[in-house]
Amino acid sequence: MGQRRPREAAEAQEDETSPATSVSQHGGAALNGSRDRTADHGAGGHRAAILASFLGWTLDAFDFFLVVFALTAIAQEFHTSDAAIALSITLTLAFRPVGALLFGLLADRYGRRLPLMIDLVFYSVVEVLSGLAPGYRSFLALRALFGIGMGGEWGVGASLAMEKAPTRLRGVLSGLLQEGYAAGYLLAALCYFLVFPRFGWRPMFFVGGLPALLALYVRANVRESEVWERTRHGSWAELARAIAANWRLFCYLTLLMATLNAVSHGTQDMYPTFLQRDWGFAPSGRAALTALSMVGAIVGGIVFGLGSDRVGRRAAMIAAFFGGLALVPVWAFAPSLVLLVCGAVAMQFMVQGAWGVIPAHISELSPDGVRGFLPGFAYQCGVLLASLLVYLEALFAARTSYATSMAMTAAAVFVLAAVVTGLGPERRGVVFGGKRFE
Structure with a gap:
């Protein structure tokens, strides 16, 4: 490993002595302080691993958003209300931590590759069964099971992709991986417009079974993480001790992810209602503008991910938060349709720009x-902590206006996220596994 430049050495010293870095670094393999921005951890087939993880998260999001698009049609067939079907979305979100817990433990005990394949097949089967659900109760049960699969995919896929990714490209590949979520939304919108008018909502869920084929790709092309092979635990007891030793780090990461989820849900979930109530948008117009904003999200994730490889993870995220804060007036109080569209795209560019740094x-x-x-x-625990935000945002909107509620919420969560990010540690360029791959 080459000698550090003075600036890099200063950055490393700052990170290693910051009070926020006092989180426990024991268990399994310790966090390595060494940095090497040219080491290639992906020598063992990193492209296939990153592609598989990206597609897994994309198809996961695709399956999730199918319910969002087809909600009213599902409610009509089951002779229930939109709110009753919306409960299935809540159940999916509530069960995501269960999936992250189960598949995360399996990934640290038995490797990243096998749990990822099992998860892909599991949520694909559940998605197809959702399209065959005979009634409301069975549909709810299946969507809860889907939440387990959805929660399991991200952690396993991200760990595999990031451990395989070349260190110098970890940030930009992180942005690409995370924006699989936005890509999944776009695919779900496309499926809705192409399939639903001709065949109804059930065949849409049959299309959602495609991730099972991705499991075959993983089996044939993706090799196990060399980092895991070198640092694997010999027993469940050893793994439990490693997790317990890092409880302070877990608390910080949960808080960080709660603020990130507050940023995304605070700027996204009420936006279609805002377009309807304040601007009179029809459903097709709301869907079109939301989809357009997701294009900005994909670009933002990649741009800020790339930037984080150069200026640091925290600096890139904080820049995105303050960029979003500066956009709040034009985003919420746009005086014209053109500025409304520009504000929507630019806002998601910033929001998902910050998210793009997260996997790395x-x-x-x-x-x-x-x-x-x-x-x-x-x-996934951060998702739960932020889940009440939309409800509070709606209550505030009922007493003021949607524009005012969204603007105040967005401003508050952007500042909070910037503070939590800035006070936390950073390990940009840390070498996984203790040494570079040859």
């Missing part, structure tokens, strides 16, 4: 021995 950032913060479990479980 929290993977680097997590010790080798618990990387399959810790990031994914903290992510």
Whole structure:
């Protein structure tokens, strides 16, 4: 490994002595302080691993958003209300931590590859069965099971992809991986417009069974993480001790992910209602503008991910948060349709720009021995902590206006996320597994 330049050495010293870095670094393999921005961890087939993880998260999001698009049609067939079907979305979100817990533990005990394949097949089967659900109760049960599969995919896929990715490209590949979520939304919208008018909602869920084929690709083309092979735990007891030793890091990551989820849900979930109530948009117009904003999201994730490889993870995320904060007036109080569209696209460019850094950032913060479990479980626990935000935002909107409620919420969560990010540790460029791959 080459000698550090003075600036890099200063950055490393700052990170290693910051009070926020006092989180436990024991268990499995310790966090390595060494940095090498040219080491290639992906020598063992990193392209296939990154592609598989990206497609897994894309198809996961695709399956999730099918319910969002077809909600009214499902409610009509089951002779129930939209709110009753919306409960299935809540159940999916509520069961995501269960999946992150189960599949994360399996990933740290038995490797990243096998749990990822099992998860892909599991949620694909559940998705097809959702299209065959005979009634409302069975549909709810299946969507809860889907939440387990959805929660399991991100942590396992992200750990595999980041451990395989070349260190110098970890940030930009992180952005590409995370924006699989936005890509999944776009695919779900496309499926809705192409399939639903001709065949109804059930065949849409049959299309959602495609991730099972991705499991075959993983089996044929993706090799196990060399980092896991070198740092694997010999027993469940050893893994449990490693997780317990990092409880403070887990608490910080959960708080960080809660603020990130507050940023995304605070700027996205009420936006279609805002377009309807304040601007009079028809359903097709709301879907079109939301889809357009997701294009901005994909670009933002990649741009800020790339930037984080140069300026640091925290700096890139904080820049995105303050960029979003500056856009709040034009985003919420646009005086014209043109500025409304520009504000929507630019806002998601910033929001998902910050999110694009997350896979690399929290993977680097997590010790080798618990990387399959810790990031994914903290992510999903953060989802739960932020889940009440939309309800509070709606209550505030009822007393003021949607524009005012969204603007105040967005401003608050952007500042909070910037503070939590800035006070936390950073391990940009840390070498996974203790030494570079040859």
